[in-house]
Amino acid sequence: MGKIVLNAVRKSFGEVDVIPGVDLTIEDGEFVVFVGPSGCGKSTLLRLIAGLEDTTSGAIVIDGADATALPPAKRGLAMVFQSYALYPHMTVRKNIMFPLKMAGMEIGEATRRADAAAKVLNLTAYMERRPGQLSGGQRQRVAIGRAIVREPAAFLFDEPLSNLDAALRVNMRQEITELHQSLKTTMIYVTHDQVEAMTMADKIVVLNAGRIEQVGSPLALYNNPGNTFVAGFIGSPKMNLIEGPEAAALGATTIGVRPEHLSVVSEGGWEGVVGLSEHLGSDTFLKVTTDRVGTINVRAGGEVILRPGDRVHLAPQPGKIHRFGADGKAMT
Amino acid sequence: MARAVSTRRKVFYTAAAWSVALLIFFPVFWTILTSFKTEASAVASPPQLFSADWTLDNYAEVWGRSDYPRFFWNSVVISVGSTLLGLIIAIPAAWSMAFVPGNRTKDLLMWMLSTKMMPAAAVLIPMYLIFQRTGLFDTRTGLVLALMLMNLPVIVWMLYTYFKEIPSEILEAARMDGASLGKEIIYVLTPMAIPGIASTMLLNIILAWNEAFWTITLTTVNAAPLSAFIASFSAPQGLFYAKLSAASTMAIAPILILGWFSQKQLVRGLTFGAVK
C-alpha cells in the first residue's frame, strides 16, 4: 500500500515561504512526477514527504495514518538521491542489505532478498565491489536496489538520472518504468526534464514557486494546459504564446499554438521570414519572424527544406489553438 | 629558463624546510646525544657534539633509581583514556554541529576554542581544590578527566571539520533506510570518518602524553606519568644533565616511535581542512 495525501502542507525556511500550501492526493501504485523550473520547491516537497524536513504546518497522511510527526525511518518510504548517496565504506552487497539490517531481518532472508534484487538490476557480478569501483549507471542501480529490497510503501526519486549521460539516461528511464510496472508500487519522481515527465508519469504535478499549477495525466496537460505557465512548460519545443490583435480576434488575451501544430502553407496564414532552420532528418525546426504574431517556432516535417531568408506562410491547424484569459487561465 | 628558475626555487624551499626541521629537531637530538655522555662531558665547555666516552650508565641508573614502568603505564592510561573519553563525548557534539547547525553553532565552536587561549595557571587554584576535595587528586581517573577537558575543544573542532566534508545526503539515506540516530552514527558516520577520527586520536594522544602542567600539578606519586618522571630528575639531585637527558629520552621515545609510524596519518589529518 502506498496512498499519500498532503493536506495544506506548508514549509517556510525562516521568513521565506518555499511551499505556501499544497493539497495533493497520490493514489496507491501511481507513478507521479513533480516537474517545475529550478528552485520551485520540488525537492523540498519530496523531502517533506520523506520526513527529511519538518512541515511548518499541514498534515501528511500515509495509508490513512498521520505521518506528519514521524521520523523518516518510521514512514516506510525509500528514497533514491541524485548523488546516489551510497555508503562508500560498504560493498554493494552491504549497501543493498543495509535497510534490511536496520529492520533487524534475519541474515539468510536478507541475503536472499539482496541477491534477488541484484539479479533484477544486473548487479550480481559487482556484489563484492565498493561504490567507488562502479560506473555512474551501476551506482544508480545499487541505489535503486537498496530502495527495492525493503518493499517500501512508496519510492521517492529526486532527479535520479541527472548525473548520467544522455544515452544511459534513456536506458535507466525505461528500466525505472519497467520496475514500476512489475512492482506496482507508488513512485514519486522529481525532475525538471519534461521529457522524463511525459514518458514516465501516470500523473504529472506541475509546480511553480511552491504552488501546484496543474495536476493531470501527461496527455491531459499536453492537450488542455490549464494556464499559460503549464502551456509553456509542458511540451518540447515550447508552445508559442501570442498576445495582441491576433489573440483579441479570438476573444482571448493570449493564444497558444504548439510548434508541431503549425503547417507551412503556400499562401494565407501568417507570413514571415525564416531566421533559423535546423534539419534533423525526421523533423525540421524553424524560427520564423512574422509580421503579425512576432517570432514563432515551427516544427515541420523532415521533407520541408527551407533556408534562412526564405519567405513562408504558416497556418495553425484547426482546433489546435489554445486560448487564455487575462488571468492566464485557459478559456473554454 | 623557466625550468632553471623553478629548480632553483625548489632547492631553496627544500633547504629552508630542512633548516627549520633541523632547528626544531636539534634540542631533541642534543638531549638524546647527551643521554649517552658522562656527566663530565655533558657539561664540558666548549660543548661537544660527540664525546669519546660513550656510556649506558645513565640509563642503568635512571632505570634502577625509579619505577619507569609505572610512570610509563600511567602515561599510557592517561593519554589514551582521556582521548577515548573525549572522542565519545565529541562525536555526538560534532555530529550535531556539522549536520544540524543552529544559528549559534559557529559562536559555540569559537567559544569552545577560546577556552584554549586562557592561561591554565588562571584556574590552577580552583582545579587543585576541586581535585583535593573530590578525592581525584593523584588518581588516574582525575588526570583522565582533566586532560579530557583540556583537549575536548580541539577534539570537537577537528571532528567537526572532518564531518563537514561528509555529504549529508549519505546520512539522510541512512535515515531513510530505517537507521535510528545512534545507528546512523555507528554504522555510517563513524566508519566514513575513520581517517579523521584516527588523526584526531593520534594528535590528542600526543598532546596528552606531552602535557606537563596539569600532570605535574595534580599528581604526587600514584598517578604520576612520564612528565613527572622527568621533573623528578631535575629537582632534588641538582642538575645532572646526562641523567636528566636519559630520563627525557626514555619519556619521549614511545611517543616519537608512535609518531614516526603514524606520520602519514598525522600529516593528512593536520592539513585536512586547510589544503582540501
Ligand SMILES: Nc1ncnc2c1ncn2[C@@H]1O[C@H](COP(=O)(O)OP(=O)(O)OP(=O)(O)O)[C@@H](O)[C@H]1O
Ligand atoms: N535549507 C534551506 N534553507 C533555506 N532555503 C532553502 C533550503 N532548502 C531549500 N531552500 C529554498 O527553497 C527553494 C526550493 O528549493 P528546492 O531545492 O526544493 O528546489 P527544486 O525545485 O528542487 O530546484 P532544483 O530543480 O534546482 O533542484 C529554493 O528557493 C531554495 O533556495
Ligand SMILES: [Mg+2]
Ligand atoms: Mg531539487
